[in-house]
Amino acid sequence: MNAAIVLAILGVLVIATATALAPRVNIAGPLLLVIVGLGVSLLPFIPAVEIDPEIILVGILPPLLYSAAVSLPAIEFRRDFGPIAGLSVVLVVISALALGLFFTWVIPGLGLLSAIALGAILSPTDAVATSIVKRLGLSPRVVTMLEGESLLNDATSLVLLRTAIAAVAAGGAVAVGEFVGAFAWGVVVALIVGALVGWANLRFRAWVGHSAANTAVGFAVPFVAYLPTEQLGGSGLVAAVVAGIVTGQGSARWFTAEQRLSDTLNWRTVELVLEGAVFLIMGLELKDIWNENVAENDGPLRAVWLALAALAIVLVVRTGYVALIVLLQGRRARGKQRERLDEFGARLDAFEHDDAPLPAHRRGAHRERRIASLRKRLTRSLADLDYYQASPLGWKHGGIIVWAGMRGVVTLAAAQTLPRETPSRELLILTAFLVAVISLLVQGFTLPAFARLLRLPPENDALTRDEQDRIDDELRAAATDALTRPGLHRRDGTPFPPDLIQRVGSRLAEPPDDDESLAHRDGLELRLALITAMRVRLASLARSGIGSAALRHALAELDADELSLRLRLDGEE
Known part of the structure; x- marks a missing residue:
């Protein structure tokens, strides 16, 4: 027990040091930790390390994927959901089948289903690429696609692996419809359970209120x-991702x-430690896996050859598929959608100002709600089109998406x-271990x-600056509306002095900190x-087409202002 505690402490210190040194x-920190683990495992006095894979699949991956899903830019994720789902x-399915045919050919006696199982193991990419691409300051759209792919492809891989292993155990017979049905059931169950857990998490934690208790509840959610x-036979990883997105x-x-501030800091720490531990373990396990293979197969050269060939196959398949995505997305950005949306907007304007008699079912409140709904859809569609045209996917972006497809934790x-x-x-x-390590180190x-x-x-x-300006205008309008509406009151329920509201309203266009009327307690x-x-008002803008980055920046500024004000008010009590 004492030795395990010491190793855990040393592991945390190594992860922190690597993160600071990287x-x-x-x-990138994960790459540095793999190198450290590899180096330490080769020391003669270090015993072989073997970690139960269930610890990674059940104990580490759910909170890791949940943490990434919580901070996922959901608006951009929706905009590129088609290519993300394809990746x-x-x-994953195409790569697994291609690898399965290759392994069946080069490994006698393996069998197609076992070969497809290995192909499924080698197919999913790792999220470490996202951190590298972010550090390079490349296209946020590419980052979102890589992040979304790494969140969802693990489930495809594990469902395919589970189905192939079950078919082998059942005697080798499996129908295409059976696999499709198993995959569909796994996804549907995960979507339902994950959405319910995320919904319950929001309401329960809002009711709890206590900061430390909220943190404890948050850690249990994934x-x-x-x-x-x-x-229930579903994909638990997809459920954890869905719960994170809803939250x-x-x-x-x-x-x-x-x-929100506590969640950001806590999950960033959890993600750092868990991700670092996995990559450190990946390096440490080399000795045990290597020695077992040497004992059974008279040397590792065959595994090295298979790993290099498999990596070449997944890169070729990935290149072809990403080229197709880039082609389709390029046509989408260059298409005539703008003209069609402008025509639709003109028809909507004519319909809104049409004074001709209308049928009963199109009169009154129903008509107004319908127009408002169509306006929102039009605004969102135009914002999406601006996003596609401001961040087009070219062959260079496709090259980054291909080369950033590294294998890692799930493969191991x-x-x-x-x-x-x-x-x-x-x-x-x-072979799987070498594919993961070679792709991480070489591609990384x-x-x-x-x-x-x-x-x-x-x-x-420019689009981001325009979005920030629009948000500033909307928030200023929201503050003005709040000042003109009755019912504005302090936290204790008492109303504000009318003269204070009048002074603040007249000076709202200026920075609030320059207004002396806000220096006293009523002003705070x-x-x-x-x-x-x-x-x-900011929450309502999430459905208007403004990007996630601008919305989150504005929310963080409001949160910082609120915490500062509460601290000053508490100091005056």
Whole structure:
């Protein structure tokens, strides 16, 4: 027990050191931890390390994916959901089938289903690419696509793996419809359970209120989503992702500023430790996997050859599929959608100002609601089109998406779940391990140089600036509306002095800190009330087409202002 505690402490210190050192040596933290683990495992006095894969699949992946899903830019995720779903599902299946045919050909006696199982293990990409691409300052659209792919393709891989292993155990017979049905059931169950858990999480934590208790509840959420979904035959990882997305999108409405700040810091720490531990373990397990393969297969050269060939196959398949995505997205951005949307807007204007008699079912409130709904859809569609045209996907972006498709955590853990009776099991595990390590180190280290070689142009941030200006105008209008409406009151329910509201209203266009009328307690209370009104308006803007980055920046500013005001008010009591 004492030895385990010491190792855990040393592991945390190594992860923290690698994280601090990585930017100084211009290496991504996870890559540095893999190198450290590999180096330590080769020391003669270090015993072989073997970690139960269930610890990674059940204990580490759900909170890791949940944490990433909470901070996922949901608006951009929706805009590119088509290509993300294709990368996460279609590409994984195609890659698994291609690898399955290859392994069946080169490994006698393996069998097609076992070969497809290995192909499924090697198909999903790892989220470490996202952190590298973010550090390079490349297109946020590319980052979102890579992040969305890494969140969802694990489920496709594990469902395909589970189905193939079950078919082998049943005698080798499996129908295409059976696999499709199993996959559909896994996804549907995960969507339902994950959405319910996310919905319950928002409301329960809003009711709890207590900051420390909220943190404890938050840590349990990914497992609450994962475990029952797995029992029902669904994908627990997808359920954890869905719960994270629901929580992240609802936090602005249901959580307090303190809860949001606490969640951001806590999950960032959890993500750092868990992700670092996995990559450190990946390096440490080399000795045990290597020695087992040497004992069973008279050397690792065959595994090295298989790993290089498999990596070449997945890169070729990925290149072809990403080229198709880039082609389709390019046509989408260059299409005539703008003309069609403008025509639709003109017809909507004519319909709104048409005074001709209308049928009964189109009169009154129903007609107004219908027009408002169509206006929102039109605004969102125009904003989406602006996004596609401001961040087009070219062949250079496609090159980054291809080369950033590294294998990692899931490949390592899933390989060790292969049944003991699988032919050439040690060879398959080492092959999967080498694919993960080689792709991480080779692609991870060369990705910055590859991006420089492509000479990608800097992103145009004009759209973001326009969105920020629009948000500022909307928040100023929300504060003005709140000042003109009756019912504005302090936290204790008492109304504000009318002269204070009048002074603040007349000076609202100027920075609030320059207004001496806001220096006293009533002024601080009024600013808190206005922040509440502005946050409500900000939540409504999430459906107007404004990007996630601008909305989250504005929300963080409001939260910081609120926490500062509350601290000053508490100091005056």
